[in-house]
Amino acid sequence: MQSVIEGRTAHSEWRAEPLPAAAAAALGAIVGPANLLQSIADRFAYARDRLPWALFQLRAGRLPATLPAAIVSPGSPDELIKIVEAANRFDVKLIPFGAGSGVLGGTLPLSCEVMVDLKRLNCILEIDEVDCTVRVQAGMNGGQFEAALSARGYTANHLPQSIHMSTVGGWAACRGAGQASSRYGKIEDIVIGLEAVLPNARLLKVRPVARRAVGPSIKDLMIGSEGVFGFITELTLRIQRLPEYEGGAVYAFPDLQSGLDAMREIVQREGRPSVMRLYDAPESRLRTDGIEVFKQRPILGILKFSGPRGLAIAETALAHDICSAHDAIAADDAPYRHWEQTRYQSYSIKWQTAGYCMDTVEVTGSWRVLPQMHARMGEAVRDLHPDAHFGAHWSHIYPEGACQYMTVRLPPMEHADAMRLHREAWHRLESICLELGGSIAHHHGVGVFRNEWLREELGLGLELLQILKDGIDPRNLLNPGKVGLRASPGAVTVPPADMR
């Protein structure tokens, strides 16, 4: 029911219920008027995250979902508690917002919720050099966090491509992974304690200890909850000293199976390179142009070894022996150097601005099924359109399996056709993943865009999550409709039913 100006919807037609005056007055009194934003323009800026589907809508002049009713920015956990108390009093729904770098729509307002921007909670509270831990507020920028640790001689070794455009709390909220996950684990392995404000405005404290046996992990109720169970306000993370030694190695494998076998064998024989990256043929070609050895051995593998010199050198030798046994040849390290130089950049911009529909899908598969998963998924995407691009790499490597990270790109075409094919690509990839026993998400989370496939993976587990949600948040105040949980009455669906 949107009016159209030259094919684009005007703001007067957007769904944009404002914050009721009494609630606005209460929130403004808590944070001060400068930290409560209510203009349409400000609300428009918060009406998206980096969900590519939302970007496609904006590019076509459409609003992805609704406008948030307002944006409130607490300057302390106490202010946040008061905000949640007010939300309960006025029945205002809230969405935690970090830096908006999520790619599954986890912060999209589906029913004009209030965005709670946590970026004012942006300090390192303590570095414990005996325990090698850091306490940090959730809204601190990832790049600034690592820079501050580095200045003290430490690193958290959580180094996602999005480090400069994400917050520490966002890493935990979406259960993210960094580029050094093969050695240091995902964020759930790095966080050892946290504080969070629950929907009833009480402060949950999970004390930071190395391990515990006090029932199921409360910490893990919050890590990956994407704000549906509470606001993470503070995290305690493991840190390590900056590495004494860092070195890279590049290998050319004759085929994908030999590369996968080598990666599996390295970790199963207890080698732990800090970075392990294997690319399929299309992704390898983009990175090896002009390097002779790749003409005969077209599959690129990049390894990085970090830590105490003796240990790193030993791991380098172990990995070299394994790769060589799989008929790989050590190659010029230009691809490694290029990766190091560009590891925190985004590759999608040139395609998105040129009218392509580019997206990434990351799933987890066991070693037994990964070759089949790659072959079937590639075929499923290429079958959609003669000019569809499918490429994949594996850069989160575990003894039991790996994350298959796929890039899908559709050429410019009419918007409705593109959205139909884009959705079909997602459906095919997630369905094949489920059929082969994998997980539909390795580290990007569920947000709203993966709701459709979550039930098949979690089964009864999703009912358990809903029971927990109903108990913790009986009025469904926090981020309703995300992570497969119940939406607010009248909420928009993403994508709309007629686009599925």
Add this chain to the structure above:
Amino acid sequence: MSTALETLRICAFCPNTCRPSHAAEAWLQIESQTPSAMSLLALAYLDGRLGECSGVIEALQRREAVRESRTHCTYGFDIDATLDAALGAASQG
């Protein structure tokens, strides 16, 4: 004008890799002040989706974060100057 619009489109859909250029202070961390958000707002204003009553004019004048990002853009853009060029051209018809 067309170059400025093209730059704004790239910036609007960039995930804000320049974000750490903004000091870790409250005022500069507001999302609608980031270069990517400012570019998105400018495009919506220029194509008529955001009218003047939306507060977009005031929002586009908050340039502190955009200026801080000048030397941190992955693509070498000066979004402050680009906003001036695009909005200036529009105001001259």
